[in-house]
Amino acid sequence: MSAITGIYRRSEEQLDTNGLTRMARTLSHRGPDGVGIWSGGSVEFGHRMLYTTPESRHATYPLQRGKYVLTADVRLDNRAELIAELDLERRRNRPTTDGELLLAAYERWGDRCPNRLLGAFVFAIWDDEQNRVFCARDHVGIRPLYYHLSDNLFVFGSEIRALRASPDVPTPLNEVRIGEHLAGLFEDKTGTAYRSISRLPPAHTMTVTPEDVTSRNYWTPDPSRELQLDSxxxxxxxxxxxxxxxxxxxxxxxxxxxxxxxxxxxxxxxxxxxxxxxxxxxxxxxxxxxxxxxxxxxxxxxxxxxxxxxxxxxxxxxxxxxxxxxxxxxxxxxxxxxxxxxxxxxxxxxxxxxxxxxxxxxxxxxxxxxxSYGFTALPEYTHTGYWRRLLHETECVADRFDVPVRTVLWGTVLKPMIPSLVRDVWGRVQGWDSLIERINSTIDPEFADRIGLQERIQRFEIDRPPVKDFVRGHHYRNLTxxxxxxxxxxxxxxxxxxxxxxxxxxxxxxxxxxxxxxxxxxxxxxxxxxxxxxxxxxxxxxxxVAARVWKTDLSEAFSSALITHERDRLEKLSNSPAHVDAYIDRPALQQAIDRLLTDQTLDDARPVWRALTLEDWLRGLSFS
Known part of the structure; x- marks a missing residue:
């Protein structure tokens, strides 16, 4: 866990070298073991170093070799394979660093090099020959990369605070992300709290040139493959x-x-x-x-x-x-x-x-x-006709959880098969006016309508890639x-x-x-x-531990801590003007806070907490 930063003037203007220095300074907490800056006219890379592997002690970033310059936050787990495949000579006085391996991989395989890497990484390479910046993020997104992109500017960093330190990066708030925060929605892999700042999704590369920007998804787990072993x-x-x-x-x-x-x-x-x-x-x-x-x-x-x-x-x-x-x-x-x-x-x-x-x-x-927990195997057995296996596993699950068989059949077999439209109708019969109200009743309805929050939630449900079987489909969706x-x-x-x-x-x-x-x-x-x-x-x-069939729910602990430590702030939030008033239904929030403080209802803890964290963040921004 180190930090990277960079600025690329796509119009080939000269850089203000103080800009990247300010950006790197904001990330000093990520790299107390060293700082590096490289400037090449219209391109400038920065790095903050945290030593976490033996090889990292020998690394210096940004790393320049020939026509390439690299800044990286990288830990490679297939070092031996890469060294052998790239035919790298063993150094006498020190090990080959992960950065050197990464640059050699780029020299050999170009844009396809991330496919050959295992580990946690995010990196940017200035390719002087092709006049471009090439970036990549690891397969599941362990290392982050945030960026601002305009017609003449590309700025990136390991945290948004680095981009906010640049006077060239505007920071208007992203109200859609605010709505998603209040709704507990996380499916957008590119958006941030600022309209002009984005995230590079996991398993993606991005290439930025003066004329063009391209992004490519280089890996997705394959849900169509099934392994067959002997036993x-x-x-x-x-x-x-x-x-x-x-x-x-x-x-x-x-x-x-x-x-x-x-x-x-x-x-x-x-x-x-x-x-x-x-x-x-x-x-x-x-x-x-x-x-x-x-x-x-x-x-x-x-x-x-x-x-x-x-x-x-x-x-x-x-x-x-x-x-x-x-x-x-x-x-x-x-x-x-x-x-x-x-x-x-x-x-x-x-x-x-x-x-x-x-x-x-x-x-x-x-x-x-x-x-995977595997419970989606039960509805799959109904579709494939494995009735004996369905009955056996249903009885065993009921025994493990000490519940009636009918409870297992309803919760894991029948209920998941009910179309979402039918569930929506049933919700209205039960008195739920909208999907938003079911998710978080404190969200202001006019705000939700203005940003299309309900449609956005439904779209993320619809846009999930279809996978035919229950087990692998559910498993794939969890992974992605x-x-x-x-x-x-x-x-x-x-x-x-x-x-x-x-x-x-x-x-x-x-x-x-x-x-x-x-x-x-x-x-x-x-x-x-x-x-x-x-x-x-x-x-x-x-x-x-091996016999555990349930996970401990931290909701009680969370609710208890919130009430114990934040009662005064909650009461102030409900009784005075607040920054969240543009996004929150004040009467509904008041009712939720009252229920939480008097009855300690767990269902109200998260909506109230989300309003409070949003208020804190917005209040902090107003003083920046």
Whole structure:
């Protein structure tokens, strides 16, 4: 996790060299280990360095070689393969850096080089021969890239605050994104809180020349491929092999590597595997959030079971001792209103890891997307005529969750088959006036109509690529959801504040492609969801964790923290003029706040929180 910045005057005007210096200065928190600026007339690149791999200590950016100049935030996980394929000579005094590998890949394969890379990366290359800037972002969007593009200017950076530091970048607010924030909609992979600033989507390249701009999607997981192996054991062994490889390649670090540990299947699998792959004398630092005062959200007993059976050095944090809202300083410099309620938990885990001198943090995010729960196999069995398998799995699921069989049949088989139009009609019968009201009743109806919010929500539903079968279609949509890069970008900004790089083994491209190609029964077997993960981990997981069939809901903890720490601000928001009045139905917000403070209704916590985070951000902008 370093930082990149750049300015390209497409009209070939000379640059004001102070402009990029100001941009790079705003990203100093991302790169305390070094700063670099390269200027080439109409093009200027910047870089902030954070050492997180042994090779990064030997890297210097921007990197110039012949007719190319590179600035990059990169960690390559297939270094050995690339070195062999590119026939690079082994250096005597230092290792080949990831940047050198990347430039060699570009020299060999040109625009197709991102297809050959594995890892987390975002980079920009000035190609003097072709008079262009070529940019690329990794397959799932772990590394962010924001940019402003006009007829004569291209400006980019790792955070929006860098672009806002440039006087050449206008920053009118994007009201559509504000509406999406209030609605909890994340599917737009290009929009930001500013109309003139965009995001490069995951697995995309962008080429900018004086005359033209082109963008290309270079990778999409293939939902049509199905893998057939000889036995369940073969599937599990292959998964274990890929998973261990995904964890191992993410253990390269200049400082101790830590891991978040929640006691769930994903974080526990990462922790126990990482502990097995590290030297015996090394105790893996783990960081766990506990909510002892909120039993419904507390996973301490599962966390302690993992700790008891694994060589780790645990640290416990209590996020609910702090507010779930962002810190009160620096509102104007934030990239937009904070949109993920549980981000405060991640913030406190990162704070604890930084205090333990950890620079790399393994995280279980992406596990739910990569390793499907498999419940969509049940409606698929009805379509394919596997009635015995349907009955068997339905009975087993009902037994695992201790619910009637009819509840499973309705929730997982019949309800998903009801067309959305019928559900809309039923909603109106129940008294819901509109889709917006169902999602967030505090949104001002006139504002929603003005930006076409309801139509936008419906369009994102319709535009999902069709995949015939239930299991792979649902799996594919989860993997390609806009929520994935949005969450990664939010996590990235939070971790950067503490000088951390977060790594996600479950988002390894090889593991994603393997899991998407698995037959449905590898995910749901004898009522056990995510069956292949449970079988592959074997005895690594404590029995209590391996037998978990549910995820802990943090809604109670979040609601409790919001009421405890922000009661005064909520009361002030409901009783005084606010910046959100242009977007919020004030009477509806008042009712939601009253219900939250008196009855502690969970359904009101998120809409109220979204209004409050939007107010904080807008208030900060008014003082910038």
């Amino acid at each position: 369940d054991q073969a599937y599990a062994e292959r998964f274990k092999e890929l998973f261990e490889k995904a964890v191992r390649c993410r253990l390269r670090s200049t400082r101790p590597v830590g891991a978040t540990l929640s006691g769930g299947l994903d974080s526990s699998s990462i922790t126990t595997t990482a502990a097995d792959l590290t030297p015996d004398q090394y105790e893996l630092p783990t960081f766990s959030a506990v909510f002892d005062a909120v039993p419904e959200s507390n996973e301490r007993r599962f966390i302690e079971d993992v700790i008891d059976e694994t060589t780790v050095a645990p640290t416990f944090v209590s996020p609910n001792k702090t507010s779930p809202l962002p810190d009160t300083d620096g509102f104007a410099s934030r990239d937009g209103p904070i949109a993920i309620p549980t981000l405060y938990v991640h913030r406190e885990l990162c704070r604890a890891a930084s205090q333990r001198n950890v620079r790399v943090l393994l995280h279980g995010f992406g596990g739910d997307s990569t390793v 959801s806009g929520f994935v890069p949005f969450s990664l970008e939010s996590s990235d900004r939070t971790a950067a504040r503490f000088g951390l790089e977060v790594r996600y083994p479950f988002l390894d491209k090889r593991l994603i492609e393997y899991c998407l190609a698995l037959p449905p029964e590898q995910f749901l077997r004898n009522g056990w969801s995510r069956s292949i993960l449970r079988r592959a981990m074997g005895t690594r997981l404590p029995d209590t």
